[in-house]
Amino acid sequence: MKAWDDLVKSKEMSIYTTRDSEYYIDYGVKIERFDDGRIEVKNTMTRGDMFEDVDENILTFFNEDGWIDGCMHLNIKVHQDKLLKVNDLIRIAISNNNDKFMDVLNDRRKIIQKKINKCRNRLTKIY
Numbered sequence: 087m088k089a090w091d092d093l094v095k096s097k098e099m100s101i102y103t104t105r106d107s108e109y110y111i112d113y114g115v116k117i118e119r120f121d122d123g124r125i126e127v128k129n130t131m132t133r134g135d136m137f138e139d140v141d142e143n144i145l146t147f148f149n150e151d152g153w154i155d156g157c158m159h160l161n162i163k164v165h166q167d168k169l170l171k172v173n174d175l176i177r178i179a180i181s182n183n184n185d186k187f188m189d190v191l192n193d194r195r196k197i198i199q200k201k202i203n204k205c206r207n208r209l210t211k212i213y
Contacts, residue, residue, distance in 0.1 A: 087125050089117055089148040089156050113157035114164065115140070117148070127156070131164045158205045165202045172198060 093099045093110050101108050109118035114131040127148050128137035140148070140160060148156030172195045179188040 087149050088151065089127070089153040090119055090125055092153040093117065113154075113161060115157050115160055117153070129160060129164065131161075155209065158209045161205045162202055162209075165198050165205070169195065169198045169202070 093101060099110060099112075101110050103109075107118050107120045109116055111117075111130060114129065116128040116130050116137055117125065118128070119125045127140045127145060129140055130137050132138050140156075144156065144160050144163060147159045172191055176188060176191045176195070179185075179191060
């Protein structure tokens with residue numbers, strides 16, 4: 087996996103170890119290589135206690151394009167999902183004439199859009 091190779095080669099990255107694995111966490115992603123050679127990539131940007139497996143489409147970026155590229159694609163996906171939820175809440179706030187809540191949601195939407203743009207700009211620099 088190119089993402090793991092990127093991390094191992096990097097002098098800036100600190101890889102952590104456990105009894106049966108090595109792992110690295112950054113950009114909302116945990117990548118872990120177990121002693122049996124298996125590599126898992128997890129999304130840490132979840133609201134629960136457990137990290138989620140990265141879906142196959144995003145995993146392709148980690149496999150073929152490397153660590154930063156995979157992380158940026160995952161971040162874009164996560165933030166686009168959040169943006170859809172905020173947009174749904176804005177529609178509800180509009181239908182209920184709840185101006186205060188709508189202002190809060192509009193601010194939240196701007197923050198999410200900035201995060202998406204930051205990740206897209208980083209990808210543009212990679213390519």
